[in-house]
Structure formats: C-alpha cells, structure tokens
Amino acid sequence: MRHRWFGRLLATNLAASFALRTAFWLQAALMALNNLMFFCFWWVLFTRFEEIRGWAVGDVAVLFGVAAAGYGATAVLFGGMHDLARQIDDGELDPLLTQPKSVLLQAIASRTRPDGWGDIVSGLVLVGISGRVDATTIVLLPLAIVLSATVYASAIVALHCTAFWFGRTHASIRTLSDMLLTFSVYPPHLFGGAMKVLFFTIVPAAFVSHLPVAIVREFSWPTLGLALLGAVAYGGIALFAFHRGLRRYESGNRFGVRG
Amino acid sequence: MTPRGIGNVVRKAAVLARVAARHRLSQRAAAIGRAVTYAIMLFVFSRLWSVIAAAYPGTSPPADRVLWYIAITEWIVLSMPQMHGDIQDELRAGDLLYRLTRPIAYPWARLGEGLGDLVVRMGLLGIAGFGFAYLLTGTVPLGARELAWVVPLGVLAASVGVVFELAIGFTSFWLHDCRPVYWIWQKGLFLLGGLLVPLSLYPEWLRAIAVWSPFAAILHGCGTLALGEGEPLLVGLRLLAWFAIGLGLVALVFRRGLAQLDGGGG
Numbered sequence: 001m002r003h004r005w006f007g008r009l010l011a012t013n014l015a016a017s018f019a020l021r022t023a024f025w026l027q028a029a030l031m032a033l034n035n036l037m038f039f040c041f042w043w044v045l046f047t048r049f050e051e052i053r054g055w056a057v058g059d060v061a062v063l064f065g066v067a068a069a070g071y072g073a074t075a076v077l078f079g080g081m082h083d084l085a086r087q088i089d090d091g092e093l094d095p096l097l098t099q100p101k102s103v104l105l106q107a108i109a110s111r112t113r114p115d116g117w118g119d120i121v122s123g124l125v126l127v128g129i130s131g132r133v134d135a136t137t138i139v140l141l142p143l144a145i146v147l148s149a150t151v152y153a154s155a156i157v158a159l160h161c162t163a164f165w166f167g168r169t170h171a172s173i174r175t176l177s178d179m180l181l182t183f184s185v186y187p188p189h190l191f192g193g194a195m196k197v198l199f200f201t202i203v204p205a206a207f208v209s210h211l212p213v214a215i216v217r218e219f220s221w222p223t224l225g226l227a228l229l230g231a232v233a234y235g236g237i238a239l240f241a242f243h244r245g246l247r248r249y250e251s252g253n254r255f256g257v258r259g
Numbered sequence: 260m261t262p263r264g265i266g267n268v269v270r271k272a273a274v275l276a277r278v279a280a281r282h283r284l285s286q287r288a289a290a291i292g293r294a295v296t297y298a299i300m301l302f303v304f305s306r307l308w309s310v311i312a313a314a315y316p317g318t319s320p321p322a323d324r325v326l327w328y329i330a331i332t333e334w335i336v337l338s339m340p341q342m343h344g345d346i347q348d349e350l351r352a353g354d355l356l357y358r359l360t361r362p363i364a365y366p367w368a369r370l371g372e373g374l375g376d377l378v379v380r381m382g383l384l385g386i387a388g389f390g391f392a393y394l395l396t397g398t399v400p401l402g403a404r405e406l407a408w409v410v411p412l413g414v415l416a417a418s419v420g421v422v423f424e425l426a427i428g429f430t431s432f433w434l435h436d437c438r439p440v441y442w443i444w445q446k447g448l449f450l451l452g453g454l455l456v457p458l459s460l461y462p463e464w465l466r467a468i469a470v471w472s473p474f475a476a477i478l479h480g481c482g483t484l485a486l487g488e489g490e491p492l493l494v495g496l497r498l499l500a501w502f503a504i505g506l507g508l509v510a511l512v513f514r515r516g517l518a519q520l521d522g523g524g525g
Contacts, residue, residue: 020435022435023435023436026436026439027436027438027439030439030442030443031442033442033443033446034442034445034446037446037449037450038446038449040450041449041450041455041456044456044460044461044462044465045456045460047462048460049311049314049315049318051314052307052310052311052314053310053314171288171289171291171292172288172292174292175292175295175296178296178299179295179296179299182299182300182303183303186303186307189310190303190306190307190310191306
C-alpha cells in the first residue's frame with residue numbers, strides 16, 4: 001500500500017518536472033556535462049601519473065560513477081531532503097502531520113530534481129567507460145548504487161534532523177554535506193587511519209562510495225556484508241532521529257495552501 | 260559617458276559596496292562554513308599531492324608549490340559571490356522595475372554590491388588560506404615580490420569573475436533558469452582555469468586552448484605566482500583586458516534584455 005502511494009507520488013513528481021520539458025533536459029544535460037568536466041581533473045592527472053596508490057583512471061571512474069549515480073538517485077527520488085531543515089525550522093511540516101502517510105517521506109519525496117537524471121546518466125557512462133565492468137560486476141552495479149543512495153540520503157536526513165533541536169543549522173549542514181560529497185569522490189587510499197575512522201562514522205564516505213565501489217571492483221562477501229550493515233545502520237539512525245525530533249517539533253502556526 | 264559621469268557612478272557604486280561589505284561581515288556562520296570547506300579542499304589536495312610526490316620523486320612543480328597554487332585558485336573561487344541567483348530572482352519577481360528608478364544603473368549597483376561582498380570574503384578567506392596552506396606544507400614558497408603581488412592580482416581576478424557572474428545573471432532575461440549557464444562557467448573555471456591542476460601539467464593541446472580563455476586569466480594567472488613562473492605585470496594586464504571585456508558584455512546583455520522586458524501591474 002505504502003509503495004503504491006510512493007510510486008504515485010514519484011510519477012506525479014516526474015510528470016511535473018517533465019511539464020517544463022526544455023528546462024528538464026537542459027538541467028539534466030548540463031549536470032551530466034558538469035560531472036564529466038569534473039572528471040577531466042582525474043583524466044588530466046592520470047595522463048601525467050599512471051597510477052596513484054594502486055588506483056588508475058578506470059578505478060576512479062567507477063568511484064566517481066557510483067557516487068554520482070547514487071547522489072542522482074537521491075535527487076530524483078528525495079529532491080526535498082536538502083530542504084528538510086528549513087521545513088522543520090519554518091514549521092512547514094504542519095500540513096504533512098494531518099496526512100495518513102509517512103511525514104518523512106512526504107517531506108523529502110514530494111519534490112524531484114531534474115539534474116539528478118544528469119548525475120545518474122553521467123555516473124553510468126563513467127562506469128561504462130571505466131573498463132572495470134564485466135558480466136559479474138554489471139549485476140552488482142545496481143546494488144552498489146542503491147547502497148550508496150541509501151546511506152547518502154540517510155546521512156543527509158539525519159543531519160537535517162538537527163534542526164529539531166538546534167533550529168537554524170543550515171550553514172553547518174551544508175558544510176558537512178559538502179564534506180561528505182568531497183570525500184566520497186576521492187580514492188580512500190589517499191587518507192590515513194584517523195580519517196578512515198571519520199569515514200565510517202560522522203562523514204560516512206566509506207558507506208556512500210568506498211565500500212559500494214569495492215563491491216564492484218573486487219567483490220567479497222565481508223565487504224558486501226559491511227556495506228549492507230552500514231546502509232541499515234544509517235537508515236535506522238535517520239528514521240530514529242526524525243521520529244525523536246518530531247516529538248519536539250513546534251508548529252509554525254501558519255495558514256497556507258499546499259498544492 | 261563623460262569622465263565626470265563615470266566618476267559619479269563609481270562613487271555611488273562604492274557606497275553600495277560599503278553597505279554590502281558591512282552586511283557580509285555580519286554573516287559569521289556562512290564565513291566559517293566557507294573557511295571549513297576551504298580547509299577540507301586543501302587537506303584533500305595536500306594528501307593527493309604528497310602521495311604523488313612520494314610515488315614520483317622529482318615531480319615538477321613540487322607538491323608544496325602545487326598546494327600553494329591550489330590555495331590561491333581556491334581563494335579566488337570561494338571568494339566570488341554567487342550573484343546570478345539573486346539577479347534571476349529579482350528579474351522573475353519583477354523587482355528589477357523598482358530598482359530601475361534608482362539614481363544608479365542596475366548593473367553598476369549590482370557590481371558595487373558584488374565587489375563589496377567580495378572584498379570581505381577575500382580578506383577572511385585570505386587569512387584562513389594562508390594559515391591552512393602554511394600548516395599543511397610548513398613552508399611559504401612565494402618570495403616577497405610574489406606575496407606583494409598576489410593580493411591585488413587575486414582581488415582583480417575575482418573582480419573579473421564578479422563581472423562575468425553579472426552577465427550570467429542577466430541571461431535570465433531569456434532563460435527560465437540561468438543556473439545551467441553558471442554551471443558551464445563554473446566548470447570552465449575548473450577545467451580551463453586550472454583550479455586544481457596547474458595548466459603546465461595539462462596535455463599541450465588543452466593548454467593551448469585554455470590560455471586564451473578568461474578562466475586561465477582568472478585562476479591560473481595568479482596561481483603561477485606560487486609556482487615561481489608568473490610575470491605579475493603580464494597577469495595584471497590580461498586581467499584588466501578581461502575586466503574591460505566583461506564590463507562591455509554586461510552593458511550589452513543588460514541593454515538587450517531590458518529592451519525586451521515587459522512590466523505589468525504592481
């Protein structure tokens with residue numbers, strides 16, 4: 001029942017974003033171009049230095065591709081999540097509380113971002129041209145993207161939930177989100193032990209890209225188990241933070257019409 | 260416009276710049292956020308270049324100089340205020356019509372505000388960037404001459420960026436959303452400007468294209484001071500040329516856009 005409602009919500013969102021067709025294609029295409037141009041940084045670097053700590057250009061293409069596709073999936077499915085703290089702070093959850101559906105899903109999934117499609121397509125293109133995909137890894141790729149998207153969305157939702165306790169936290173949330181994205185698109189081998197602790201905890205870049213990519217590059221059951229555990233744990237943290245926070249939520253006392 | 264007229268516009272824009280600078284100074288949380296982002300970028304690239312230096316000894320330019328190069332290019336990029344969104348909102352909401360009646364033309368008022376904002380950002384991030392780069396490399400590879408030039412050239416470079424930001428904002432006269440144009444500009448800075456890799460490490464054909472772009476003038480020009488390669492006067496002259504071209508572009512785009520603007524009610 002719940003996924004039928006979610007499916008309809010998604011279909012409505014997609015229809016709405018397709019309504020402005022030129023804007024949709026322009027935003028998606030330019031985001032794809034944006035990502036491919038960013039990847040040129042690595043291409044330039046690897047034309048000079050063949051390998052960096054065992055990582056070649058193809059490996060970085062898979063890393064960047066999985067992270068971009070995962071991020072894109074969250075932008076398409078949960079386009080409202082980057083606005084969650086503002087909704088909480090401005091008391092905009094009021095109309096959602098009266099609905100018989102999940103407040104969190106309504107808050108984050110009632111909007112979609114067309115540029116997310118550009119991220120998904122460019123991510124898949126990068127993985128495709130990486131030369132690291134074969135018959136086995138192509139089966140694992142959707143799983144890697146789903147895991148990446150789940151942890152990224154959960155981490156962002158958990159961060160935004162701090163607004164329930166601390167009010168206007170937009171600037172710090174933005175900084176931490178940027179930090180997560182930044183560390184997700186650089187090879188983990190560049191960083192030492194202390195940073196790795198950070199990647200498995202506060203800034204979960206390990207679960208957003210490093211482990212999902214390891215599943216595709218060199219599959220092992222322990223890696224898959226750890227990645228799944230991370231996705232379940234971060235999903236749980238996000239749900240717990242939102243529902244605990246919702247108890248502290250104060251109404252905006254505003255009248256408005258929700259379209 | 261007569262020299263006196265230009266003087267009047269500059270004076271009015273300077274007043275707006277002071278107001279914008281004071282406003283920016285009051286936004287401490289955003290400034291801290293930008294400084295943290297700056298520190299993270301420098302940390303990531305210090306790791307990357309130290310790994311490269313360890314794997315490929317004798318790499319030129321040396322890792323510490325490359326990090327200072329990135330500190331300069333990131334300082335310029337992070338300091339530029341993103342004005343295109345505000346301009347787009349004003350155009351869409353029709354607020355532009357109210358601003359047209361003010362005693363200074365809208366583009367120059369916006370330029371004044373942007374430059375005021377820029378100067379404060381550059382001051383704060385400049386201090387932070389110098390400290391971060393020194394902490395990460397333990398050295399300052401710029402000589403006294405380069406250090407004396409890097410601040411004025413950095414401010415001039417970022418000012419060229421602000422002028423082009425205005426032109427991007429004015430594309431909202433025709434486009435529903437000017438962000439895609441901004442993304443192209445941003446990636447131009449990234450790739451052709453040599454934001455994270457000095458152009459001297461680029462393949463020859465790409466470097467030949469990049470050096471003729473405003474992007475290389477804005478970022479790579481100042482960055483080369485850290486590599487001990489740049490000629491400050493030449494860098495400054497190229498920036499002034501792009502500043503003049505940018506102003507011309509802003510005036511042209513704004514005039515064309517205004518000519519086809521329809522105002523209704525209010």
